[in-house]
Amino acid sequence: MTYALLITAFVISTCGLIYELIAGTIASYLLGDSITQFSTVIGVYLFSMGIGSFLSKYVEKNIAFTFVQVELLVGVIGGCSATLLFLLFNQIDNFRILLYSLVAIIGILIGLEIPLLMRILQDRLDFKDLVSQVFTFDYVGALLASLLFPLVLVPYLGLIRTSFLFGLFNLGVAVWTIHLFRNELPYKNTLKSTAYLLIFALVCGFAFADKLMGIAEAATFQDPVIYSTSTPYQRIVLTGNSKDLRLFLNGNLQFSSRDEYRYHEALVHPAMASINAPKDILVLGGGDGLAVRELLKYPSVQTITLVDLDKEMTVLFKNQGMLTRLNQNSLNNSKVKVIINDAFIWLRTTPQKFDLAIIDFPDPSNYSLGKLYSDTFYKTLKNVLKPGGMVVVQSTSPFYAKNSFWCVDQTLRSVGFNTTPYHAYVPAFGDWGYVIGSLAPFKPASQTAYPAGLRYVSADTLPPMLCFAKDMLPTVSSVNKLNNQSLVHLFESEWGEYVDAH
Amino acid sequence: MSTPISRAVFLKVLAGCGIAAVAGKLALDAPYLKGSKEKIRCRMLGPSSKIGHRLRQAAGNEKVSGTQSTRVTIIGGGIAGLSAAWWLKKYGVNDFIILELEKEVGGNSASGSNPYGAFPWGAHYVPIPNTESLYVRQLFEELKIIQGYNAAGEPIYDELMLCHEPQDRLYKDGAFHEGLVPKRGLQTDESAEVARFFELMLSFRRATGSDGKQAFTIPLDLSSQDQNFIALDSISMSQWLNDNNFKCKPILWYVNYCCRDDYGSSTENVSAWAGIHYFAGRRGTAANSEPNAVLTWPQGNGFLVEKLKAPLKGCIRNNLMASAVKQKGNKVLTTCLHSDTNEYSAIESDFVIFAAPRYVAAHVIKDQKQPDTAHTHSNDFGLSYAPWMVANISLRQLPDSRGLAPAWDNVSYYSDSLGYVISNHQEISTRQKPTVITYYFPLSQMQPKAARQKLLQSTEEEWSRIIIEDLKGMHPNIEKDIISIDLWPWGHGLIRPSVGLIWGETRKRMKEAKGNILFAHSDMSGMSNFEEAQYHGVEAAKMVLEKLES
Structure with missing residues (x-):
């Protein structure tokens, strides 16, 4: 029986540490800044354990009974903690209150465990053996937990299943203890049936963790969802792990922080560096501020006007710590003016003229977006350019959707732009295409014109970007018009092939 | 066919027909539709009948x-x-x-607006004009709807006004398909009949009479007086279809739909000349669109009314x-x-x-x-006139549907209505926001007089229910998205040819x-x-x- 109880110490300490790690991990996923999150979670947790230890002295009778109750509570609260944190993140205003309350409750309960266990064992062992053995098992359990968590549990089970699994271990301890003290415990049957009921509940939770994840939206994404919101225009979801931050709009990947510099350098610099001292720049779409970050590398720039439809998006990228670190706080720069409007409608009324317009719209996957790639749109765009001005258009993938890509090129040419199509390899997207439309023929810049510190685009890497292999050349040709929407039709059929293939 | 109009009916109808633009501001005090779980405001608009009564006295x-x-x-x-x-x-x-x-002026081209947008109450498009439609072209040049001509002499139209793609979709066999001609799920003989019909119409479109004039023109007064063509006016369209061995349902449905769409009457009540004119009269081409494209605006032909009205300020009473x-x-x-x-x-x-x-x-x-x-x-x-009900329905969002994405014109194969037009189809905004759809229902199933009585006597509750049930055929969940239904009964909508x-x-x-x-x-x-x-x-x-x- 003594050894049975010592193994209990090992199990409960493992569980305790796992809950702490889960809380810390989810907090850093959801709130960012893992140092702060882990520090505060550990602090609150240890402090609460102290409270638990302190409270243990008020338990005088029926220590085993209290111990079983504590185990049941830890099992159910700790077991559901990950689910609660994920599900409630979007529902409540102050997530931190929920987080720290949960950590504190679990901490207090865990804090009660060891003192109670020691008092159960005090008659069976000498004090020095008692302390030595209980803490030995306790610390071994901690080591095991800290190794299992990152190496096995998170990769193979995920956070939600891990927390259910360890809740089950705690409940197992409760059942085990009920069995050991079957002759001394009051309300034995009630305790037993409660334990079995909770075990059933957690097993269900474990089995249907995918469904729960689906509710928390995390299932659709490879990485945990750390922020999500619905605006009138789109669903914004941010996912992240320690190395990568990803933005999804309506489920479509917009960038991955690991390689977005490739996409944005390729979008901005070939055109930008080729202009002599560009002053006034227009960005349509691109509310993430990442293209603006690249533009701000040119000291000649005086104004950047960014027009985006979705206010939430720009607010997010102006204020959220992780995101402003990524865009280097570009949207808060005094040269940048953010306008919330429909790009097409705004273009038709603005008196401003620009040296360069950067068009970073979502792909033409529906008819209303298709209008933003029409010849009528590009004609309107031409009117806001200064003499010798330029546009650059993100134009989907010339590999996956070659005819769509060349349709953008041809549409720009149809309204009188000289076009320079090029492409770049962005691992998160694949081979990605852009088209420069210029009023005068495009001349690639010399290396001195590029700002320092670029990691992808340079005078040397541009020439191969201008080359297109045979498998990227078009098989049909068409101009995208409001009254034919040929680009949307092409895009649907071309990307459809890849979607169907899955 | 001729319906002698008694004085009393005349006055009643006069009160219910001379329609003009209405300030369609959502009446926030309009009553809710009874018997619906959703809060749907519905009201019957239309001119006051007082004028008619005053005239009678x-x-x-x-x-x-x-x-x-x-x-x-x-x-x-x-x-x-x-x-x-x-x-x-x-x-x-x-x-x-x-x-x-x-x-307001406008007649059949009346239009209105509410916080969600402008919408037509009647006519909502003009096909790109033929070369012989001189006055239309002249007006369109003045209004810059025609922005110039290409080397081949074809007009270049303002592309914001050419109907944006997708133009039409037809709900048939559980999903929406492109175009209004039933194409999916046809037997081979049915497809052959559809093809034969369009070949015949094409030959009518190209035909010239013995007097050297085109057989079918717009305006129709310029058409050939060759008896071979004129004689088509003495039989009904349904007779002509029968004589020419068009028997299958898809083509009969389609031609009947077109007659109801343009004339508010079924093929039995439309002359074959008029029925064929619908297909053979239009031969407009453009530098920047397919032939036979249409021009349209959110407020329908109310756009043209506004332009025509603008210089006439002091002259209109x-x-x-x-x-x-x-x-x-x-x-x-x-x-x-x-x-x-x-x-x-x-x-x-x-x-x-x-x-x-x-x-x-x-x-x-x-x-x-x-x-x-x-x-x-x-x-x-x-003269015989087709009674119509037109409803402008404000929706929180476009309803879900299977098949092709929402088009400008949305029609069901199974409905007596003509379906609906999405008024903000021509908008260049990418915002998702409430929108207004304009629903057209010609009462072509009944004799005009009885239809007119039904039109004017049924309440807004009854009409709203009919319309919602009809729309549910295409969009089972549409009721929850409806904000309001405004109704306009046209006693004497269109003259019947x-x-x-x-x-x-x-x-x-x-x-x-x-x-x-x-x-x-x-x-x-x-x-x-x-x-x-x-x-x-x-x-x-x-x-x-x-x-x-x-």
Whole structure:
């Protein structure tokens, strides 16, 4: 029986540490800044354990009974903690209150465990053996937990299943203890049936963790969802792990922080560096501020006007710590003016003229977006350019959707732009295409014109970007018009092939 | 087919038909639709019937408070009347008055707006004009709808006005498909019949008569008088389909749909010439679109009304109904009733262009010889008009549907309605926001008189329920998205091109001027559309200009 109880110490300490790690991990996923999150979670947790230890002295009778109750509570609260944190993140205003309350409750309960266990064992062992053995098992359990968590549990089970699994271990301890003290415990049957009921509940939770994840939206994404919101225009979801931050709009990947510099350098610099001292720049779409970050590398720039439809998006990228670190706080720069409007409608009324317009719209996957790639749109765009001005258009993938890509090129040419199509390899997207439309023929810049510190685009890497292999050349040709929407039709059929293939 | 109109019915219908633009601001006090879980505001709009009653009480020798004089009085501010004014002004005659019964001009091209957008109450598009549609082209050049011509002489249209893709979709067999011609799920013989029909229509479109004129033109008065084609006017479209061995349901449905769409009547009540004209008359081409494209605007042809109206500010008199028109020597005296003050006044002019529906003339134009016999039907040609219900439905979002994404025109194979048009289809905004759809329902299943009674007697509750149930056929979940339903019953929506009307004696007599009173309305073509209305307006204005010069 003594050894049975010592193994209990090992199990409960493992569980305790796992809950702490889960809380810390989810907090850093959801709130960012893992140092702060882990520090505060550990602090609150240890402090609460102290409270638990302190409270243990008020338990005088029926220590085993209290111990079983504590185990049941830890099992159910700790077991559901990950689910609660994920599900409630979007529902409540102050997530931190929920987080720290949960950590504190679990901490207090865990804090009660060891003192109670020691008092159960005090008659069976000498004090020095008692302390030595209980803490030995306790610390071994901690080591095991800290190794299992990152190496096995998170990769193979995920956070939600891990927390259910360890809740089950705690409940197992409760059942085990009920069995050991079957002759001394009051309300034995009630305790037993409660334990079995909770075990059933957690097993269900474990089995249907995918469904729960689906509710928390995390299932659709490879990485945990750390922020999500619905605006009138789109669903914004941010996912992240320690190395990568990803933005999804309506489920479509917009960038991955690991390689977005490739996409944005390729979008901005070939055109930008080729202009002599560009002053006034227009960005349509691109509310993430990442293209603006690249533009701000040119000291000649005086104004950047960014027009985006979705206010939430720009607010997010102006204020959220992780995101402003990524865009280097570009949207808060005094040269940048953010306008919330429909790009097409705004273009038709603005008196401003620009040296360069950067068009970073979502792909033409529906008819209303298709209008933003029409010849009528590009004609309107031409009117806001200064003499010798330029546009650059993100134009989907010339590999996956070659005819769509060349349709953008041809549409720009149809309204009188000289076009320079090029492409770049962005691992998160694949081979990605852009088209420069210029009023005068495009001349690639010399290396001195590029700002320092670029990691992808340079005078040397541009020439191969201008080359297109045979498998990227078009098989049909068409101009995208409001009254034919040929680009949307092409895009649907071309990307459809890849979607169907899955 | 001819429906003699009794005086009482006439007055009732007059009250319910002369439709004009309505400030469609959502009446926040409009009642909720009963029996729906959703809170749907519904209301019946339309002109007050008071004017009609006032006319009935005072049809005798009313006191006239004052007489004004002008050179030309234009009665009716629809497309014909506005086009007559456009032409007069263009040729230097500014001394004219347009009398309009309603608060706003526009007639069948009336439109409205609410916080979610502008929408049509009636006509909502114009096909790109043929080369012979000279007046339409001239107007479109002035309004910059035609922005220039390419080397081949084809017009370049403003692409914001050419109907954006996707244009039409048809709900059939559980999903929406592209276009309005049933194509999916047809047997091979059915497909062959559909193909044969379009080949025949193409040959009609290319056909020229023995007089060297095109068989089917717009305006239709320019069409060939070759008996081979004219004879088609003496049989019904359904007869022609039968004679030419068109028997399968998909093609019969499609042709019937087209007749109901353009004429508000089924193939039995439309002459074969008119039925074929729908397919064979349009041969417009453009530099920047497919042939036979259409021009459309969120407020429908209300856009053209606004443009035509803009330079006519001082000339339009709203809320004025011509109650009597009399030739007096070489002048014409028009008595009008002010619907807001219930007073009568008179206008003396050299000419009257009567641009109101032709059947109204029988009750307004007093015979010189028999001054009190206005209601003796001496002027009544037994014209038949199709009653319509038009509803503008505000939706929180476009309804879910299977198959093709929402198009401009959305039609169900299984419905008696014509489906609906999405009013903000031409918008260039990518925002998702509430929108308005315009739903068209010609009451072509019943005789016009009975249909008119049903139209005017049914309540907004009854109509809203009918419409919601109909839309549910395409969109089972639409009810939850409806914010409001505004209804507009058109008692005399469109004239029916019944058998024999277009090329028979009736239409010749309808067009004859009575002294200095000239007739201008699409009724004079026997079919209601922008091109015909404009043609008759301009032709009447030209005649006035000629006579003024001599």
